[in-house]
Amino acid sequence: MSTADQVTLLQENVEIFLPDNALAEKLALAQKENRKLIIKLGFDPTAPNLHLGHAVVLKKLRQFQDLGHTIVIIIGDFTARIGDPTGKNKSRLPLSAEQVQVNAQTYVNQLSKILDVGKCQIRYNSEWLGSMDMGQTIQLLSQVTLAQIMQRTDFNNRFEKGLPISLHELAYPLLQGFDSTQIQADIEMGGTDQLFNCSMGRQLQESAGLPSQAVLCMPLLKGIDGSAKMSKSEHNIIGLTDEPQEMFGKIMSIPDALLPEYLHLVTDFTPAQKQQLLAQLEQGDNPMVLKKEIGKNVVQQYHSPETAQQALAFFQNQFQNKRFEEKEFTQISLATLPLIAQNSFSLLEVCKMLKPEESKSNLRRLIEAGSVTVDGEKAIDAHSLLLRQNLPLKIKIGKRSFFELTV
Amino acid sequence: MSTADQVTLLQENVEIFLPDNALAEKLALAQKENRKLIIKLGFDPTAPNLHLGHAVVLKKLRQFQDLGHTIVIIIGDFTARIGDPTGKNKSRLPLSAEQVQVNAQTYVNQLSKILDVGKCQIRYNSEWLGSMDMGQTIQLLSQVTLAQIMQRTDFNNRFEKGLPISLHELAYPLLQGFDSTQIQADIEMGGTDQLFNCSMGRQLQESAGLPSQAVLCMPLLKGIDGSAKMSKSEHNIIGLTDEPQEMFGKIMSIPDALLPEYLHLVTDFTPAQKQQLLAQLEQGDNPMVLKKEIGKNVVQQYHSPETAQQALAFFQNQFQNKRFEEKEFTQISLATLPLIAQNSFSLLEVCKMLKPEESKSNLRRLIEAGSVTVDGEKAIDAHSLLLRQNLPLKIKIGKRSFFELTV
Numbered sequence: 001m002s003t004a005d006q007v008t009l010l011q012e013n014v015e016i017f018l019p020d021n022a023l024a025e026k027l028a029l030a031q032k033e034n035r036k037l038i039i040k041l042g043f044d045p046t047a048p049n050l051h052l053g054h055a056v057v058l059k060k061l062r063q064f065q066d067l068g069h070t071i072v073i074i075i076g077d078f079t080a081r082i083g084d085p086t087g088k089n090k091s092r093l094p095l096s097a098e099q100v101q102v103n104a105q106t107y108v109n110q111l112s113k114i115l116d117v118g119k120c121q122i123r124y125n126s127e128w129l130g131s132m133d134m135g136q137t138i139q140l141l142s143q144v145t146l147a148q149i150m151q152r153t154d155f156n157n158r159f160e161k162g163l164p165i166s167l168h169e170l171a172y173p174l175l176q177g178f179d180s181t182q183i184q185a186d187i188e189m190g191g192t193d194q195l196f197n198c199s200m201g202r203q204l205q206e207s208a209g210l211p212s213q214a215v216l217c218m219p220l221l222k223g224i225d226g227s228a229k230m231s232k233s234e235h236n237i238i239g240l241t242d243e244p245q246e247m248f249g250k251i252m253s254i255p256d257a258l259l260p261e262y263l264h265l266v267t268d269f270t271p272a273q274k275q276q277l278l279a280q281l282e283q284g285d286n287p288m289v290l291k292k293e294i295g296k297n298v299v300q301q302y303h304s305p306e307t308a309q310q311a312l313a314f315f316q317n318q319f320q321n322k323r324f325e326e327k328e329f330t331q332i333s334l335a336t337l338p339l340i341a342q343n344s345f346s347l348l349e350v351c352k353m354l355k356p357e358e359s360k361s362n363l364r365r366l367i368e369a370g371s372v373t374v375d376g377e378k379a380i381d382a383h384s385l386l387l388r389q390n391l392p393l394k395i396k397i398g399k400r401s402f403f404e405l406t407v
Numbered sequence: 408m409s410t411a412d413q414v415t416l417l418q419e420n421v422e423i424f425l426p427d428n429a430l431a432e433k434l435a436l437a438q439k440e441n442r443k444l445i446i447k448l449g450f451d452p453t454a455p456n457l458h459l460g461h462a463v464v465l466k467k468l469r470q471f472q473d474l475g476h477t478i479v480i481i482i483g484d485f486t487a488r489i490g491d492p493t494g495k496n497k498s499r500l501p502l503s504a505e506q507v508q509v510n511a512q513t514y515v516n517q518l519s520k521i522l523d524v525g526k527c528q529i530r531y532n533s534e535w536l537g538s539m540d541m542g543q544t545i546q547l548l549s550q551v552t553l554a555q556i557m558q559r560t561d562f563n564n565r566f567e568k569g570l571p572i573s574l575h576e577l578a579y580p581l582l583q584g585f586d587s588t589q590i591q592a593d594i595e596m597g598g599t600d601q602l603f604n605c606s607m608g609r610q611l612q613e614s615a616g617l618p619s620q621a622v623l624c625m626p627l628l629k630g631i632d633g634s635a636k637m638s639k640s641e642h643n644i645i646g647l648t649d650e651p652q653e654m655f656g657k658i659m660s661i662p663d664a665l666l667p668e669y670l671h672l673v674t675d676f677t678p679a680q681k682q683q684l685l686a687q688l689e690q691g692d693n694p695m696v697l698k699k700e701i702g703k704n705v706v707q708q709y710h711s712p713e714t715a716q717q718a719l720a721f722f723q724n725q726f727q728n729k730r731f732e733e734k735e736f737t738q739i740s741l742a743t744l745p746l747i748a749q750n751s752f753s754l755l756e757v758c759k760m761l762k763p764e765e766s767k768s769n770l771r772r773l774i775e776a777g778s779v780t781v782d783g784e785k786a787i788d789a790h791s792l793l794l795r796q797n798l799p800l801k802i803k804i805g806k807r808s809f810f811e812l813t814v
Binding site: 078079081082084085086129130131132133134135136137138139141142143144145146147149159162164165166167168169170171174 | 485486488489491492493536537538539540541542543544545546548549550551552553554556566569571572573574575576577578581
């Protein structure tokens with residue numbers, strides 16, 4: 001493939017290029033030096049569950065990989081094992097070596113859904129950070145000014161609001177940047193929220209007398225609620241390991257306004273196919289048509305064409321072709337539940353028994369929002385009592401869970 | 408001596424106590440635990456020349472030492488050997504181990520003019536900082552917030568003015584504070600400009616589960632020009648190793664307004680003697696009388712009573728008893744100077760030859776300020792020419808340098 005064609009392919013969907021002509025320059029460099037590029041992606045092993053938001057970056061990496069370039073995955077085990085020594089940041093509890101290893105393995109397993117992991121280099125940054133002493137740490141710190149680090153939006157906001165920032169937090173972006181000097185990255189990839197940290201790598205490489213990496217940032221995919229970026233803490237994710245029906249159903253639930261974004265960022269349609277699908281939408285097609293295309297495409301990527309077809313069929317059967325009375329209810333006998341000894345049970349108790357994977361607070365929210373029905377009637381009081389003598393009862397929880405509770 | 412009497416003695420001249428009742432509490436603690444206190448003084452081995460400003464703190468330490476407490480001198484060799492890795496701070500060039508050793512020895516030699524060095528503990532902070540790794544450094548950094556460190560006036564001023572602050576600079580006060588945890592200091596002493604750094608020690612000791620040290624800050628002595636604190640960079644110091652005549656002459660040159668400050672901070676008169684001398688001044692004595700008392704007292708401390716008497720006599724002989732024509736001029740023959748081949752020479756050139764230890768810019772300032780006379784006439788143009796044919800010429804430079812330049 002010519003360099004120009006590679007640029008066309010690789011620049012699709014990229015939101016930020018640092019510097020502007022980064023991609024073309026690095027590809028030209030690779031050709032001139034007759035070598036492949038080193039593309040870096042950092043991973044924080046405290047949160048190993050990947051979702052379609054991560055996939056946006058990973059799919060871009062796959063394109064680089066398919067062109068023969070080397071993907072280097074940096075597992076940030078050094079800082080994960082230190083955690084947040086202040087103990088204030090609960091998402092930064094220190095991890096043991098074993099936990100890091102387990103998380104890294106989980107992560108790599110999920111990567112394999114998109115990348116050819118066998119061809120990736122997996123590096124742990126404790127390899128170089130673990131042997132540095134205080135003097136070397138101070139040398140590293142000296143290469144960046146406070147004003148530079150305060151350009152990071154979240155630091156600046158917290159400082160201006162008078163919220164505490166521990167000094168070690170200022171050091172963490174430098175450690176990520178230092179990783180780039182160690183693997184001599186040509187390009188670092190991330191979401192747009194990683195622009196600052198990635199640019200640290202450029203600066204530290206320059207200080208070390210190395211060529212500065214280019215930075216390519218992908219857009220942050222919105223979550224299925226359409227309100228915020230996809231993130232576990234927002235409970236709006238589609239996980240790469242979600243089951244086909246779940247994955248398809250979640251795609252079907254996104255707001256119509258997100259369709260173009262999802263079409264571009266989560267499917268693997270060709271640009272021509274995408275253009276055609278968008279044209280149909282603009283010509284007045286029901287958005288549901290495009291949603292199904294996106295849903296099938298996504299399930300196909302992470303499972304198979306067959307399961308994609310089955311997920312579509314299941315969805316149509318469950319949610320489109322039948323009235324409430326005709327839905328397929330999962331029969332559950334009270335005898336199989338821990339409630340057997342009681343003669344009455346709160347609605348919340350019952351819901352929790354039927355969907356043990358949901359938190360009670362989530363279920364309570366669903367009930368209060370009117371998303372739970374008992375024999376077709378909305379039940380909005382979590383404490384309302386169901387009586388054994390009234391069984392069987394048909395209970396619907398949310399949009400996709402149907403149970404028939406029997407004696 | 409009773410604890411109350413010790414407090415009375417030790418609190419004299421102290422400008423800041425942190426906390427307010429620090430001194431009495433620590434002395435009571437020592438008595439209760441039947442032990443002596445550990446008093447810390449840090450020393451930066453990049454600037455080993457001590458002057459009367461340093462002596463203000465050292466004399467207080469001597470009082471503690473005379474009461475049997477342990478003085479621990481921390482030589483900050485760890486950071487001195489790193490220096491300022493940015494290379495921007497010329498006063499923080501990295502020092503070799505040998506240079507640190509030489510500077511420390513020079514420093515200890517000068518300390519011996521005030522302290523019983525044999526009873527001091529001399530510790531190098533590389534002993535504990537040198538073996539810390541990046542993880543431990545990050546742990547240390549985590550114990551302080553950015554907002555806390557920005558309370559240090561100079562950081563705050565620089566940040567607000569947009570002047571660069573390298574991140575490693577923020578770490579240095581923590582290292583000084585960490586020293587306190589290692590020697591388990593009861594009290595840290597310093598000038599008032601060290602209050603912030605010393606308070607870091609309190610915080611880090613508390614984090615480490617140790618009792619917090621008290622901080623005692625001595626006033627910053629003004630330099631002999633009366634305009635700024637005594638400091639080498641201001642060229643307004645009286646060095647502890649200055650020769651008796653120089654030392655005495657400099658004391659005689661201080662502005663009258665500084666007399667009470669100097670009486671309190673640089674002499675070793677008893678409180679009663681100080682009171683009496685001040686009373687005489689207030690009753691209309693010529694300030695010169697008090698100046699001579701201070702001058703003799705200071706020379707006596709750093710040299711001997713005899714040299715103090717000689718310095719007084721020399722001063723009176725040179726500056727008070729004689730008119731200009733009767734001064735003792737140092738005869739210098741042009742033949743001994745590198746100017747021999749010329750027939751005319753600029754005033755500045757001549758001054759530089761006569762006082763090679765002065766910088767040209769200083770000499771130019773003296774000339775332009777009217778402090779140089781040629782045969783009794785002020786010469787304020789540094790470029791004015793002196794002709795060989797006019798020799799011999801009597802040249803006075805400043806207040807205390809008289810030369811007769813001959814052929």
